[in-house]
Amino acid sequence: MKKILYLAAVLLLAAACVEPMSKETFQKGEGPYRFDVDMSDSTSVYDFTFYTRIDGGFFGVDAPEEIKMTVLWKSPSDSLFGETVFMPLIDSSGTFYSSQITAPYRKGVAPLEWGKWEMEVVVPEHVKGMRGLGLITGKTRENGTR
Numbered sequence: 001m002k003k004i005l006y007l008a009a010v011l012l013l014a015a016a017c018v019e020p021m022s023k024e025t026f027q028k029g030e031g032p033y034r035f036d037v038d039m040s041d042s043t044s045v046y047d048f049t050f051y052t053r054i055d056g057g058f059f060g061v062d063a064p065e066e067i068k069m070t071v072l073w074k075s076p077s078d079s080l081f082g083e084t085v086f087m088p089l090i091d092s093s094g095t096f097y098s099s100q101i102t103a104p105y106r107k108g109v110a111p112l113e114w115g116k117w118e119m120e121v122v123v124p125e126h127v128k129g130m131r132g133l134g135l136i137t138g139k140t141r142e143n144g145t146r
Helices: 002-016
Strands: 022-028 033-039 044-055 066-074 080-088 098-109 115-122 132-141
Touching: 022 033, 033 044, 033 132, 080 098, 115 132
Parallel strands: none
Antiparallel strands: 022 132, 033 115, 044 098, 044 132, 066 080, 066 115
């Protein structure tokens, strides 16, 4: 009986050691925002979503419709890639005083080079009330499982 309990405990511990299929990181302040992105698993593709919180009744008559961001990627071999993207300011959830914004960035990414990448995001025009920027990295196996 003790062997069965011991085996069950070991199996539960082994199951708890599985790598999560998503990672969420939030950087406070005005930026630039730096994220470490692990794309080492060559059997997976990756999804990226940005999020932020904006405080202080931001969504008034004069509020912009989007945030301009420059996204710079550094590969494991130090190659640089960059692009300008726009994060739409559609209120995902919130109140009059604070709004949570979530916007997909890229879906189904299979990198040119497997390994640990670095991402830097620059918001050239400060958005009043913006607390920072977050990145959600999701991983999907080629067979479709998360």
